[in-house]
Amino acid sequence: MRKLQFICLAAFAFLYSNTTFAQDNAATNYDQGFRLGIGLNGGIPTDSDDYDFSLGGDVRLQYDLSKRTSLTLTTGFTNLFLGKDDLGNNIKDLGFIPAKAGFKAFFWEDQFYVLGEVGAGFAVTNGYNDTTFLWAPGIGYANKYIDISLRYEDYDKFNTNQVALRVAYGFDL
Template structure:
């Protein structure tokens, strides 16, 4: 697990440093601004306690340059539990609040994204908050954003691989 975290962090740092130098000249010619996106998420948890997840999100993105952006993401995610030895266990619903950095690395459409934040449990008697981090890769054009991410929830004792399909537009 620690090895995967280190590899994701190292890849993110390399890609960030690789794209930073190329942006100096084009940043002065780029119209900075905000974008707003609405997404649907589905995921497969990597442990045996949860069957699948489903959620929705809203992402505010501020474009620093043509290839770099800051993001704020929130929404709702539900982790659907498996029955434990014939005993029905309640699902876990939570609100994620994440800040991130997006860097376009190929043809201004393919990107890497790193997000960190917190997940606030809000359903079925769960009363916990977890640190979460989520590296991902994706494709975006003027309106459509499709991404795959790994998302780790420390205190919820799980993580997942999730697919996000979103519609976005410039504000």
């Protein structure tokens, strides 16, 4: 578990440190602005057998600081579906609302990016009342309308983590 966290963090640092920024008039005249993305997520838990898979939806508000860097705020709903505990007993689904803030840096052709997010997950279904710290490094591809990303997401108190794929439609506000 710690090795995977270290590898993800190292990959994020490496990719971000190799990003270069050109000093030209296009960069200084870039119109900063907001984008909104509406996405669907599907994931596979990787750390335990407690849950079989996850599905969810999200809304991501993105503020472009420059052509290659953005700040993000993401929320939505994710459901971790039924699994079994060590004794073979069924475990209830766990639905939660994530609230994350992040930083996105484009590193290749202004379409491929790395993203790091941190925040909290608020359990809202089946009698769960925990709130967990979560962090999520990822990589992705985005153009004017489509955003596809793959991320690792770790949940401190939900006894699991996941690798998830996000497919989203985005537009300027």
